[in-house]
Amino acid sequence: MSSVLLSVEKAEVVYKRAITAVQGISLSVRDGQIVALLGTNGAGKSTTLRAISGFLGLDDARVTEGAITFDGHRIENRPPHEIARRGVVLVPEREKVFQNLTVAENLAAPVPRAADKRRLEDQIYQFFPRLADLRGRVGGLLSGGERQMLAIASALMCRPRLLMIDELSLGLAPVVVQDLTRRLIMIRDQLGIAILLVEQSAAVALSISDYAYVMENGRIVLDGDRERLNSHQDVQEFYLGQSDGNGQDSTTARRSYRDVKQYRRSRRWYG
Amino acid sequence: MFRSTPRASGYYRTGYGQDLALIQTRTERISLAILVTLAIALPFIAGPFLLDLACQVFLASIGALSLMLLTGYAGQISLGHAGLIAAGAFTTGILAREIAAPFWITLPASALTGILLGLIFGLPSLRLRGLYLAVSTLALHFIVIYLGGEYETKRGFSTGILIDPPSLAGFKLTDGRAWYFVLLLAAAASLMICINLLRSSSGRAWRAVHARETVAEALGINVAGYKLLVFVISSSMTSVAGCLFAYYRGFVSIEAFDLFLSIQYVAMIIIGGMGSLLGALLGAAFVTLFPYLIESLLALLPNIQKFAGDIFAVNYTAFGVVMILFLVFEPLGLVGIWRRLQNYFLLWPFKYRPLTGARK
Amino acid sequence: MQLFINIIVLASIYALIACGYVLIYRVSRVLNLAHGELMMLGAYLVLATASLFAGHPLVALGAAVLLSIVVGAMVYVFLMRKMTGEMVLAAILTTVALGILIRGVIVLVWSAQQQYPAQALNLANPSLTLVGDGHISLWSAVLVATNILVYGALFGFLRFGRWGMRMRAAGQNPLLAAQRGINLHTVYALAWGLSTLTGALAGILMALDSGVTGSMPIIALKAFPAALVGGLDSLAGGLVGALIIATAEVLLIYYVDPLLSDVVPFLVLLAMLIVRPWGLFGTREELDRV
Numbered sequence: 001m002s003s004v005l006l007s008v009e010k011a012e013v014v015y016k017r018a019i020t021a022v023q024g025i026s027l028s029v030r031d032g033q034i035v036a037l038l039g040t041n042g043a044g045k046s047t048t049l050r051a052i053s054g055f056l057g058l059d060d061a062r063v064t065e066g067a068i069t070f071d072g073h074r075i076e077n078r079p080p081h082e083i084a085r086r087g088v089v090l091v092p093e094r095e096k097v098f099q100n101l102t103v104a105e106n107l108a109a110p111v112p113r114a115a116d117k118r119r120l121e122d123q124i125y126q127f128f129p130r131l132a133d134l135r136g137r138v139g140g141l142l143s144g145g146e147r148q149m150l151a152i153a154s155a156l157m158c159r160p161r162l163l164m165i166d167e168l169s170l171g172l173a174p175v176v177v178q179d180l181t182r183r184l185i186m187i188r189d190q191l192g193i194a195i196l197l198v199e200q201s202a203a204v205a206l207s208i209s210d211y212a213y214v215m216e217n218g219r220i221v222l223d224g225d226r227e228r229l230n231s232h233q234d235v236q237e238f239y240l241g242q243s244d245g246n247g248q249d250s251t252t253a254r255r256s257y258r259d260v261k262q263y264r265r266s267r268r269w270y271g
Numbered sequence: 272m273f274r275s276t277p278r279a280s281g282y283y284r285t286g287y288g289q290d291l292a293l294i295q296t297r298t299e300r301i302s303l304a305i306l307v308t309l310a311i312a313l314p315f316i317a318g319p320f321l322l323d324l325a326c327q328v329f330l331a332s333i334g335a336l337s338l339m340l341l342t343g344y345a346g347q348i349s350l351g352h353a354g355l356i357a358a359g360a361f362t363t364g365i366l367a368r369e370i371a372a373p374f375w376i377t378l379p380a381s382a383l384t385g386i387l388l389g390l391i392f393g394l395p396s397l398r399l400r401g402l403y404l405a406v407s408t409l410a411l412h413f414i415v416i417y418l419g420g421e422y423e424t425k426r427g428f429s430t431g432i433l434i435d436p437p438s439l440a441g442f443k444l445t446d447g448r449a450w451y452f453v454l455l456l457a458a459a460a461s462l463m464i465c466i467n468l469l470r471s472s473s474g475r476a477w478r479a480v481h482a483r484e485t486v487a488e489a490l491g492i493n494v495a496g497y498k499l500l501v502f503v504i505s506s507s508m509t510s511v512a513g514c515l516f517a518y519y520r521g522f523v524s525i526e527a528f529d530l531f532l533s534i535q536y537v538a539m540i541i542i543g544g545m546g547s548l549l550g551a552l553l554g555a556a557f558v559t560l561f562p563y564l565i566e567s568l569l570a571l572l573p574n575i576q577k578f579a580g581d582i583f584a585v586n587y588t589a590f591g592v593v594m595i596l597f598l599v600f601e602p603l604g605l606v607g608i609w610r611r612l613q614n615y616f617l618l619w620p621f622k623y624r625p626l627t628g629a630r631k
Numbered sequence: 632m633q634l635f636i637n638i639i640v641l642a643s644i645y646a647l648i649a650c651g652y653v654l655i656y657r658v659s660r661v662l663n664l665a666h667g668e669l670m671m672l673g674a675y676l677v678l679a680t681a682s683l684f685a686g687h688p689l690v691a692l693g694a695a696v697l698l699s700i701v702v703g704a705m706v707y708v709f710l711m712r713k714m715t716g717e718m719v720l721a722a723i724l725t726t727v728a729l730g731i732l733i734r735g736v737i738v739l740v741w742s743a744q745q746q747y748p749a750q751a752l753n754l755a756n757p758s759l760t761l762v763g764d765g766h767i768s769l770w771s772a773v774l775v776a777t778n779i780l781v782y783g784a785l786f787g788f789l790r791f792g793r794w795g796m797r798m799r800a801a802g803q804n805p806l807l808a809a810q811r812g813i814n815l816h817t818v819y820a821l822a823w824g825l826s827t828l829t830g831a832l833a834g835i836l837m838a839l840d841s842g843v844t845g846s847m848p849i850i851a852l853k854a855f856p857a858a859l860v861g862g863l864d865s866l867a868g869g870l871v872g873a874l875i876i877a878t879a880e881v882l883l884i885y886y887v888d889p890l891l892s893d894v895v896p897f898l899v900l901l902a903m904l905i906v907r908p909w910g911l912f913g914t915r916e917e918l919d920r921v
């Protein structure tokens with residue numbers, strides 16, 4: 001089994017010294033693994049990614065407890081550029097490209113530049129041939145899918161060992177998402193990069209990840225490899241929108257509030 | 272005295288009248304009485320130098336209060352405060368000089384000038400925010416100063432305009448003690464105006480505009496109107512301060528109203544503490560007295576001769592340092608320090624601890 | 632002809648100063664109102680290095696210029712770094728306070744009298760005669776040339792230089808820049824260093840031309856409208872803005888009233904703020920960001 005690249009142990013993140021957004025979560029990512037982080041809005045997925053990549057300081061937040069270790073180094077509460085240089089690179093949810101810089105400049109701006117920069121660039125244009133055509137276009141004029149590609153590409157220019165993508169499929173057409181996930185798998189296979197994805201769509205996440213965690217209210221409530229989650233009753237019911245535990249379609253045959261998904265989900269997970 | 276929340280240990284109000292009362296607890300009544308007694312007694316125990324200092328602090332307080340209204344509460348940044356003071360002072364000087372206008376004409380005239388300039392200064396604020404607004408007030412400052420300078424040179428008063436002391440009902444205002452009471456009254460009146468404005472609907476509207484302009488607009492607040500209103504009120508108060516300043520000094524010269532004066536006023540509300548009238552008063556006192564403090568500190572040093580010629584440079588340096596220290600280390604200003612001290616004694620022997628997370 | 636030369640010289644002065652404002656604003660959204668004082672400090676530093684490297688005027692000038700870069704970077708590292716993430720007003724006021732501090736220190740160290748760095752360096756300032764009977768002093772000519780050089784270099788640096796590109800990136804989206812491994816502190820310190828460098832160049836050349844007193848920062852304050860008229864985040868804007876302001880100023884002084892000198896830039900600025908607040912070449916969104 002490959003070695004553990006990133007490990008988060010019982011991390012707790014507090015915003016503005018008052019709001020605890022993440023409450024003692026633990027997760028790990030191994031070399032070359034694609035891991036997905038699932039959960040509804042406000043579950044704390046973005047916060048977790050920001051905590052790993054050192055983005056919290058600007059929102060007046062801190063990792064108050066626990067440890068985040070990357071490749072043997074503690075990285076919690078370190079400045080973002082330092083973490084980026086260790087090889088942890090984030091594609092954020094919004095504002096993921098430099099709007100006024102051209103595609104080529106977006107790819108040239110990142111700092112830990114490989115010595116064989118040209119080769120890397122060619123490789124990236126191979127993964128995303130569309131970008132090669134758009135070289136001179138400024139980032140602000142790209143479509144959602146192109147922007148996501150550019151964001152991933154410029155993240156790759158940092159030579160990451162762990163690539164983190166927040167909301168991979170948000171606002172993108174299903175075909176585009178399919179295309180992107182195919183390329184991500186290609187990238188993982190060819191560059192040997194581990195990927196940590198945040199997704200709201202369980203179907204997308206489970207289609208490419210080797211392992212997945214489900215977050216709810218700042219905690220991890222469920223985790224397992226693809227097969228386990230795919231066949232897990234709760235996931236099927238709550239995230240994949242398949243029939244509920246009683247064999248009925250949960251959206252049509254709702255008789256009391258006890259049948260409402262939200263209610264049963266919290267009952268089952270919080271006891 | 273400056274907070275709107277109940278100050279007693281519980282909620283004891285039984286009528287709307289009590290809700291509106293400015294003084295609510297016995298402690299407040301007693302401390303206010305002591306303060307008033309002290310203020311009245313001061314001119315009879317203090318020498319002329321101290322009286323002059325007190326008068327300067329009062330004058331600065333009016334300007335600082337009006338700037339606090341504008342910047343601290345309504346959130347409109349102004350770097351042109353000195354221009355407004357100059358406008359008041361020059362209105363007074365010109366009227367007194369040209370048509371020998373008496374006090375009861377120059378004072379309202381200054382206020383009127385202030386209202387007019389408030390409209391002019393306020394107009395850019397309808398379009399501009401933050402940095403750009405600050406810059407536009409800066410530009411207006413230079414234009415007012417230019418007009419004043421133009422008047423001085425064209426009329427041959429290039430060293431400044433001399434003004435006779437004002438007479439009120441046949442009584443000439445020359446005595447330092449009389450001035451003290453006049454200015455004390457003026458400052459107290461300004462304070463009352465500010466307190467009452469802030470607890471009225473306009474005060475709430477200004478705070479809303481400050482917090483989030485678009486939201487204020489969506490809530491049905493006439494943002495443009497309230498912005499202009501605060502500019503008009505603030506600058507007419509400032510102009511009146513300028514008028515009083517002109518009479519108090521008996522002399523107006525454009526040199527006195529440079530950019531540094533504007534900065535000093537901004538420094539007053541920063542050092543005092545943004546968003547607090549008490550802060551404006553503390554800041555005004557601090558900034559006004561600061562040069563004298565430095566001077567007396569220098570006098571304690573053994574080799575004063577070295578600095579004697581450059582006393583103003585020492586002042587500048589020290590002022591810059593103090594301003595930086597406040598901006599970097601105590602953004603809440605003197606009021607912040609005061610509140611912390613209060614809390615310290617209130618909570619003693621417990622220590623105040625900020626919230627750190629849910630469990631800690 | 633002489634009028635034209637005067638306009639060019641004044642425009643160069645304003646442009647050279649304006650690019651300092653633009654650099655810092657563009658990268659960190661801070662308006663540096665201490666720019667004038669930092670510029671003056673550059674001129675006074677020449678006095679210091681002149682006595683240090685007596686007999687080597689070029690070495691002394693070079694040392695002063697290098698020192699000014701260090702001063703600018705230090706201002707960021709020791710002061711402005713603490714203001715990141717603070718309100719716009721607080722950051723501006725910090726620079727104002729810094730300006731006051733520098734002024735005081737300069738008088739304490741060098742006294743308030745007018746000083747002539749050119750004499751300290753043993754450099755002459757002959758008047759050159761140009762075609763059409765126009766005159767220009769040597770150091771003014773050098774200033775115009777320097778201005779062109781500086782703008783050329785800055786354009787190239789920002790467009791093609793690796794760190795220039797990073798400065799642009801950081802100015803647009805600091806969070807993402809940090810995520811891409813760009814150390815924001817380095818970028819900001821670099822911007823402050825470069826800005827102070829250009830300011831000091833302006834200050835030194837003006838001082839070589841006509842000496843230096845404590846009132847030099849006024850000129851920088853008048854150059855600020857040039858930066859804003861052009862657009863605070865646009866380098867080309869600084870050049871155009873300076874030309875507009877200088878033309879208006881020289882012509883109005885000549886034909887209307889010399890006293891207008893100090894207000895003309897601000898009149899133009901006010902007109903611009905009413906018509907097009909974001910400047911000729913600025914980005915419109917800027918207005919909502921501050």
Ligand SMILES: Nc1ncnc2c1ncn2[C@@H]1O[C@H](COP(=O)(O)OP(=O)(O)O)[C@@H](O)[C@H]1O
Nearest residue numbers: 015019021040041042043044045046047048059
């Ligand atoms: N800047 C912030 N300040 C305060 N609270 C925040 C901030 N960002 C997020 N939160 C809170 O943290 C919780 C988790 O948010 P987030 O991590 O963005 O969720 P997700 O990405 O899973 O939708 C939410 O309840 C949100 O209110």
Ligand SMILES: [Mg+2]
Nearest residue numbers: 045046047093
């Ligand atoms: Mg999110």
